[in-house]
Amino acid sequence: MALINLHERxxxxxxxxxxxxxxxxxxxxxxFEAGLVYSSPARGTWTIAHTSMLIPGSHQIFVxxxxxxxxxxxxxxxxxAMDRFSMLEFxxxxxLRGDLEEMIIEGVSEILCEMDVLPTCVxxxxxxxxxxxxxxxxxxxxxxxxxxxxxxxxDCYMLPTMRAHFSPEKMQWRQxxxxxxxxxPRNPGAVNLIGSCYEIDPxxxxxxxxxxxxxxxxxxxxxxxxAEYKRMGEAAFNIYFNPIVSYAAEDxxxxxxxxxxxxxxxxxxxxxxxxxxxLADALGLSEPIPDHRALAGEADSALDRAxxxxxxxxxxxxxxxxxxxxxxxxxxxxxxxRIRVLYADAFSPxxxxxxxxxxxRVPELCILPMTDWRMRAVLRKNPAGGRNILAIGQKxxxxxxxxxxxxxxxxxxxxxxRGIIRLAKEMTEGALHPRQPRxxxxxxxxxxxxQCARMRHVPPANxxxx
Amino acid sequence: MRIVKRVLSTYSADNxxxxxxxxxxxxxxxxxxxxxxxxxxNTHDEPRWYDxxxxxxxxxxxxxxxxxGNDDRLIDDLVKAAEELHPRFVAVCGxxxxxxxxxxxxxxxRAVWRRTGIxxxxxxxxxxxxxxxxxxxxxxEIAERAEPxxxxxxxxxxxxxxxxxxxxxxxxxxxxxxxxxxxxxxxxGFCVLSTWAMGNTLDKILxxxxxDVNLVVSACGLPAAKVLLRRFGIPFVVGMPAGRExxxxxxxxxxxxAKAGRLQHAGQDRSKTGEEQDAGSAVSRVRxxxxxxxxxxxxxxxxxxxxLSGEExxxxxxxxxxxxxxxxxxxxxxxxxEISLSGQYEKIRIVCPMAGLPEELLAGKEQxxxxxxxxxxxxxxxxxxxxxxxxxxxxxxxxxxxxxPHTAYSGRYYENEMPVLIGEKLNRWLALPKGxxx
Numbered sequence: 001m002a003l004i005n006l007h008e009r010x011x012x013x014x015x016x017x018x019x020x021x022x023x024x025x026x027x028x029x030x031x032f033e034a035g036l037v038y039s040s041p042a043r044g045t046w047t048i049a050h051t052s053m054l055i056p057g058s059h060q061i062f063v064x065x066x067x068x069x070x071x072x073x074x075x076x077x078x079x080x081a082m083d084r085f086s087m088l089e090f091x092x093x094x095x096l097r098g099d100l101e102e103m104i105i106e107g108v109s110e111i112l113c114e115m116d117v118l119p120t121c122v123x124x125x126x127x128x129x130x131x132x133x134x135x136x137x138x139x140x141x142x143x144x145x146x147x148x149x150x151x152x153x154x155d156c157y158m159l160p161t162m163r164a165h166f167s168p169e170k171m172q173w174r175q176x177x178x179x180x181x182x183x184x185p186r187n188p189g190a191v192n193l194i195g196s197c198y199e200i201d202p203x204x205x206x207x208x209x210x211x212x213x214x215x216x217x218x219x220x221x222x223x224x225x226x227a228e229y230k231r232m233g234e235a236a237f238n239i240y241f242n243p244i245v246s247y248a249a250e251d252x253x254x255x256x257x258x259x260x261x262x263x264x265x266x267x268x269x270x271x272x273x274x275x276x277x278x279l280a281d282a283l284g285l286s287e288p289i290p291d292h293r294a295l296a297g298e299a300d301s302a303l304d305r306a307x308x309x310x311x312x313x314x315x316x317x318x319x320x321x322x323x324x325x326x327x328x329x330x331x332x333x334x335x336x337x338r339i340r341v342l343y344a345d346a347f348s349p350x351x352x353x354x355x356x357x358x359x360x361r362v363p364e365l366c367i368l369p370m371t372d373w374r375m376r377a378v379l380r381k382n383p384a385g386g387r388n389i390l391a392i393g394q395k396x397x398x399x400x401x402x403x404x405x406x407x408x409x410x411x412x413x414x415x416x417x418r419g420i421i422r423l424a425k426e427m428t429e430g431a432l433h434p435r436q437p438r439x440x441x442x443x444x445x446x447x448x449x450x451q452c453a454r455m456r457h458v459p460p461a462n463x464x465x466x
Numbered sequence: 467m468r469i470v471k472r473v474l475s476t477y478s479a480d481n482x483x484x485x486x487x488x489x490x491x492x493x494x495x496x497x498x499x500x501x502x503x504x505x506x507x508n509t510h511d512e513p514r515w516y517d518x519x520x521x522x523x524x525x526x527x528x529x530x531x532x533x534x535g536n537d538d539r540l541i542d543d544l545v546k547a548a549e550e551l552h553p554r555f556v557a558v559c560g561x562x563x564x565x566x567x568x569x570x571x572x573x574x575x576r577a578v579w580r581r582t583g584i585x586x587x588x589x590x591x592x593x594x595x596x597x598x599x600x601x602x603x604x605x606x607e608i609a610e611r612a613e614p615x616x617x618x619x620x621x622x623x624x625x626x627x628x629x630x631x632x633x634x635x636x637x638x639x640x641x642x643x644x645x646x647x648x649x650x651x652x653x654x655g656f657c658v659l660s661t662w663a664m665g666n667t668l669d670k671i672l673x674x675x676x677x678d679v680n681l682v683v684s685a686c687g688l689p690a691a692k693v694l695l696r697r698f699g700i701p702f703v704v705g706m707p708a709g710r711e712x713x714x715x716x717x718x719x720x721x722x723x724a725k726a727g728r729l730q731h732a733g734q735d736r737s738k739t740g741e742e743q744d745a746g747s748a749v750s751r752v753r754x755x756x757x758x759x760x761x762x763x764x765x766x767x768x769x770x771x772x773x774l775s776g777e778e779x780x781x782x783x784x785x786x787x788x789x790x791x792x793x794x795x796x797x798x799x800x801x802x803x804e805i806s807l808s809g810q811y812e813k814i815r816i817v818c819p820m821a822g823l824p825e826e827l828l829a830g831k832e833q834x835x836x837x838x839x840x841x842x843x844x845x846x847x848x849x850x851x852x853x854x855x856x857x858x859x860x861x862x863x864x865x866x867x868x869x870x871p872h873t874a875y876s877g878r879y880y881e882n883e884m885p886v887l888i889g890e891k892l893n894r895w896l897a898l899p900k901g902x903x904x
Contacts, residue, residue, distance in 0.1 A: 017550045035543045036496060036523040039504040041516045065562040067479035067593030071506030074475065074877045082473065082858065089469040089476055091594045091821075095566070107470050114472055128500065129562050132532070160500035161563055162529045373523045373547055438516060444509065
């Protein structure tokens, strides 16, 4: 029952509160001003409590006030991983007494001493309050490391207030690799794919390069054991696809002299081939390197077929689905799709060229934010006015109110030409098979529950030997 | 005291309770904090988020603003949103960091009120107390702004007019319990003027001071009941109409309280600020009459009744119980009373682990917080009625537990398993014998 129907409060208010801008007039890279924040019910993106589960055998301990704990503990419950989760709740009394260090040391000790088997690794999270109070975390970690020598402690942070410099996700990806074995020598035959919640599709053509080089590939979603996670410390290369992972890649380069290779999740043929060339050069592959131009043709054909199948559909893309939404929009536009809406709070500076292209070629393209407060009052329909709309991403599905959508989060492990072929297939299926998005998009961290179940039941896999 | 949660969850926080209580009233409700609190609240604690519009947002506090104590951005953002959305009121509370830096939410609200002319209020939440404090505080603020009785005439002649206070999804879910509760009283000769605050508009709630008696159905409703008692002399009864006999008793107590009538000397206006006068909020403050409050309060409250609380039957040393109930105090009382009357169990122990409960509701109950204390309590009991997450305390003994999901504890996870306990439905749920023990 809608007691206050924001959508029927008069056109005047509706119009005034509408944040939509056309790309022709949109500022780049930040089209919208900061203000109050709305959080849509699309919950598929992974939080720090979810990505932590990717380290096999790890145990998370959060030290926070109750409002911060509640989200993470119930996330753990929902993903069926409460046995890998504990917490220390602090209150005003602890703050006033000024004994937060002691409280953490004793509380963590109590948790670990009560466990039947000590975890291999503890991800110990502190929150904004401890950092504003400037508690002595070095003392905390040093004491715990001395007390539990068989446990690796990784300092982790839930600091959303300090997001201006390091968003929680950016910081999280850096810390997740802090537990790899730092004593191993660099192995030129080992490569890590870092910073993805989802397994990078082993069908992706970059694996052809790894096979060609005879490399061992490791990535968090597929390392089956803690020992295998530790072995990630031997890699000579870290490959990442999302710019927020650059902080982690730089950290590993600085500490362990691993070479970072950034392969942005782009969609243009030329850019993908340039990525491949950069990867081949970094890996030191000698000619001939695998030629994927034919595969590029297959990807284009797949998009053409999907475009024909979706000729009655407008397309909306959100920035939580893919890391390069503008690049994807341009690619789809070039294949005849009716690109009508982009949902993004801001754009990566890397997308400027594609943005300017669309500004000229598709000036009527609607840009809408995802967390701006005005999005609460926006009508759940196609903002471009068309009838059918296919949404790529959960937030786009929610905001457009469509039943036609691709349930995709953070690239979903798709990369390169084979990624495009899979995306084209999923777009066609999304248009052919309407679904009620509510249940699907309300699930937190799309796929995390299955990932946790796999880690619990599947015997340790061999390292992702390509 | 270290609060170590090895296997348990935590209760919903005060800032979430604040938002939950005000959700349907058409106000602009803002938590001042970084972004995480909003998604936690609307994912786990707000089952209305997808379907029912609201104006609940978070401020997106930044490190810079926190360090420099810059409240201007918050005020500017509130004013901007209020001027575009035209909410009925503006309400602001905060999370842990604003608490640490001492943000004055009442002052923020006053600044917003001055600039927009929209009634505004703030509550000093800290993200550390339980939802009871936040929801209770929010409803009390609404009660401070309720219109004096008689301005608008509601209700049916010959029927006792009541308000149901303390109704949020955190305690009552969205499983039909609220409507069932209203139907129950309507079917027993009462007229439900308003339900604070689900399924009613702000206007209906503000005009609810015509009630003969208020019924506090959860701990969240007690502060508002006290305000309405102080301002208008409306007596109140504490109790949740769950269980056949317990509900009948509550009806009897409501009639008795209504018959006794209003506190006569209520209604004297307290000194008001200019802004409050401008907004026409008829705020009155009188000293509560202890005798009247005493008369009004114990009705339906097992805590004050040794027979119900078992105070005579079990001393502090005797912690063994046949039945242990863990949960919200008013609901737990209702269950205990009905089960006690059925004769199914004699020794019933009630544990309320949430922080910030009003003292009056804790008599005869225990407030255990530590996991080991709760584990010990469960181990001593033959049967336990509690949120399913408490089953984790006794691995291998899950059979002792009867799951009673509580949104304020396990969030949305068990929302499809939440039973309706109103009236006889509790008896059916518990499979209790038909007649009371003779």
